[in-house]
Amino acid sequence: MTMFELETKFDVVFNDNPVKIETIFSGKDTMYIARFSDQPALILTRASDANNARFWTSVPEGRQKLAEAIGELIADHIKKSL
Numbered sequence: 001m002t003m004f005e006l007e008t009k010f011d012v013v014f015n016d017n018p019v020k021i022e023t024i025f026s027g028k029d030t031m032y033i034a035r036f037s038d039q040p041a042l043i044l045t046r047a048s049d050a051n052n053a054r055f056w057t058s059v060p061e062g063r064q065k066l067a068e069a070i071g072e073l074i075a076d077h078i079k080k081s082l
Contacts, residue, residue: 010081012073021074031059034070044071 008023012034020035034042043059044067056071058064 010077012070012077014070014073019070019073021070021077032070032074042066042070044074046071 010021011018012021013019014036017037022033022035024031024033029045031043031045034044036042042063044056045059046054047057048054056067058067
């Protein structure tokens, strides 16, 4: 894998359980689907607030704390892969 290629499927560990992550590219947006063994799948993405601060959010909204936790694991995985 080169510096400009991202894995489209990988695993992270959340609360000692594996979570399967799939990357979805839609136009200029990147979203992730997190598949858990013990709860419904989560779709998440990075967004910007009014001050242009970036944050992880669920799509649709409503699972913000989980999106933030899984988003940080995704970001860590991507940083390690580059």
